[in-house]
Amino acid sequence: MDQAIQLRDEIQRLQELTREHQRKLLALQKNCAHQFQETAxxxxCVKCLLTESLYY
Structure with a gap:
């Protein structure tokens, strides 16, 4: 039981850390002067790794 509680708490902590990193990455990508490398x-962007689909 203790191990299950510890695992659940660790998952919750890591999910919050992931959300925080996602917010930071989004802010970085919004303020980036993009340099794109294109495929078909x-x-x-080679600077911030923002990826856009060219397939419509």
Missing amino acids: LSRT
């Missing part, structure tokens, strides 16, 4: 289907 997508383009990816």
Whole structure:
């Protein structure tokens, strides 16, 4: 039982950390002066890794 509670708490902590990192990445990508490298289907910024699909 103790191990299950510890695992649940660790999952919760890691999920919050993931959300925090996602917010930071989004802010970084919004403020980036993008330099895209393109393929036939997508383009990816080499600075912030923002990826956009070119397939419509």
